Amino acid sequence: MNYKIALIRGDGIGPEVVDEAVGVLNTVAEKFGHQVEYVDVLLGGCATDAVGKSYPDGTAERCKTCDAVLLGAVGGPKWGADKPAEQRPETALLALRKDLGLYANLRPASLRPAMTDACPLKKETADKGIDLMMVRELTGGIYFGKRNKYQTEDRGMEATDLMAYSEQEIERIGRRAFELARLRRGKVSSVDKANVLETSRLWRNVMHRLAAEYPDVQYEDVLVDNCAMQLVRDPGQFDVVVTENMFGDILSDEASMVTGSIGLLPSASIGDGAPGLYEPIHGSAPDIAGQDKANPIATILSVAMMFRYSFQRAAEADAIERAVDAVLAEGWRTPDIAKPGEKAVGTREMGRLIREKV
Ligand code: ATP
Ligand code: MG
Numbered sequence: 001m002n003y004k005i006a007l008i009r010g011d012g013i014g015p016e017v018v019d020e021a022v023g024v025l026n027t028v029a030e031k032f033g034h035q036v037e038y039v040d041v042l043l044g045g046c047a048t049d050a051v052g053k054s055y056p057d058g059t060a061e062r063c064k065t066c067d068a069v070l071l072g073a074v075g076g077p078k079w080g081a082d083k084p085a086e087q088r089p090e091t092a093l094l095a096l097r098k099d100l101g102l103y104a105n106l107r108p109a110s111l112r113p114a115m116t117d118a119c120p121l122k123k124e125t126a127d128k129g130i131d132l133m134m135v136r137e138l139t140g141g142i143y144f145g146k147r148n149k150y151q152t153e154d155r156g157m158e159a160t161d162l163m164a165y166s167e168q169e170i171e172r173i174g175r176r177a178f179e180l181a182r183l184r185r186g187k188v189s190s191v192d193k194a195n196v197l198e199t200s201r202l203w204r205n206v207m208h209r210l211a212a213e214y215p216d217v218q219y220e221d222v223l224v225d226n227c228a229m230q231l232v233r234d235p236g237q238f239d240v241v242v243t244e245n246m247f248g249d250i251l252s253d254e255a256s257m258v259t260g261s262i263g264l265l266p267s268a269s270i271g272d273g274a275p276g277l278y279e280p281i282h283g284s285a286p287d288i289a290g291q292d293k294a295n296p297i298a299t300i301l302s303v304a305m306m307f308r309y310s311f312q313r314a315a316e317a318d319a320i321e322r323a324v325d326a327v328l329a330e331g332w333r334t335p336d337i338a339k340p341g342e343k344a345v346g347t348r349e350m351g352r353l354i355r356e357k358v
Pocket of ligand 2: 283
């Protein structure tokens with residue numbers, strides 16, 4: 001196959017981790033006989049420095065000529081909240097997600113087999129294994145509803161945030177979750193608060209309609225408060241967890257913490273008919289930038305997700321994930337995941353070890 005991939009190296013440790021991920025991508029492509037072409041896309045603080053704005057004209061169009069986008073990280077104190085919006089890196093990332101129509105955020109929380117002792121949960125829970133995928137709706141719900149703040153006659157100020165969802169918005173994210181479950185262990189847990197919220201009752205109705213269309217996928221409803229509890233009690237019970245924007249924001253952070261290693265977690269944002277955006281969940285880590293200390297594994301595993309979910313190439317994804325697990329099983333660690341006193345390797349050496357295993 002021929003793949004064309006947009007590279008947004010970004011700021012801080014972004015360029016370093018993207019370099020190692022590209023190295024692994026090239027090795028996998030060679031092994032499986034694919035041709036890969038890269039398009040460099042300037043976005044983030046580095047774009048502000050180069051051309052005066054963090055989201056240069058034509059960025060989305062450049063990305064749309066590609067099959068997928070790989071992003072390192074953007075941001076840093078140099079382009080902080082005191083700068084105008086068009087110079088801030090975070091603004092650029094939100095604009096890109098919107099212009100590409102990315103409405104589903106996929107965040108796996110998987111405990112790598114060699115890293116079970118990093119898991120903060122009970123040993124029996126960690127030994128059972130954790131491999132779940134949070135699917136968060138990204139473009140609707142209370143974060144995008146009408147806001148209001150006004151003076152009342154007798155109760156001081158009052159504020160409101162409107163939570164709204166349409167059947168169409170729920171159906172497209174739901175369908176994604178069922179399709180993903182078919183590529184995984186075949187189970188969908190839909191999280192809502194249907195005992196209280198009207199949006200959740202609509203959510204649940206649509207999910208039940210979809211569940212009937214996917215009889216091969218096991219389906220359950222979970223209330224959000226119960227889900228928060230189950231994630232620390234027994235996260236091994238979950239495969240695909242699908243939920244609306246705000247619940248997903250909160251639960252995906254909770255789920256990533258139960259693996260104990262933020263530097264190992266990839267993510268993806270996907271839409272219909274536009275390239276998916278793949279990136280590590282961590283930020284630009286300006287404190288360690290340029291020192292060959294950053295852990296490249298989250299970005300390398302983002303490439304595995306790209307093969308699995310954008311290109312439907314499970315064998316390539318498995319090859320990358322197996323290589324990462326083999327290197328970790330041999331005891332190789334970057335400083336962020338090394339135990340005190342344990343010897344660590346740098347960003348480039350970690351990348352080389354993983355390429356060698358692939
Ligand atoms: P953002 O606002 O972009 O999410 P942040 O400050 O919240 O940024 P990170 O940039 O992810 O978070 O950094 C948090 C801490 O984790 C920092 O101390 C950083 O050095 C460390 N860190 C983040 N990513 C990595 C990585 N890939 N390898 C090693 N350490 C990392
Ligand atoms: Mg952060």
